[in-house]
Amino acid sequence: MIFYLGLLVMIFNEGFVILRHVSPYLSQKRDALMKRFGPSGWKKIHGTLDVIWMTLVGVGFLLDLDNWKRNLIIFGSIWGIVAIYYIPVIYKKIKNR
Numbered sequence: 656m657i658f659y660l661g662l663l664v665m666i667f668n669e670g671f672v673i674l675r676h677v678s679p680y681l682s683q684k685r686d687a688l689m690k691r692f693g694p695s696g697w698k699k700i701h702g703t704l705d706v707i708w709m710t711l712v713g714v715g716f717l718l719d720l721d722n723w724k725r726n727l728i729i730f731g732s733i734w735g736i737v738a739i740y741y742i743p744v745i746y747k748k749i750k751n752r
Contacts, residue, residue, distance in 0.1 A: 658715025658726055665708035
């Protein structure tokens with residue numbers, strides 16, 4: 656359960672940042688948060704959420720070693736999708752230089 660709670664925090668935290676590339680609405684919401692909290696405040700919030708999800712995922716792995724393969728497949732699949740998503744984004748940046 657701790658592992659999945661960590662995944663949920665990760666998806667909301669990282670998904671919000673990643674999806675700004677495709678969704679003008681989420682991009683505007685991120686900009687509004689940055690304006691409200693300031694760039695350093697936003698970085699503190701995002702960094703704190705990073706530490707929280709990494710800790711929860713790590714502790715969840717350790718407490719559920721019997722299912723480590725399943726958890727690793729789930730975790731790896733999510734980040735694999737992120738990597739596949741970012742290939743066109745990186746390609747566009749390189750192409751536009």
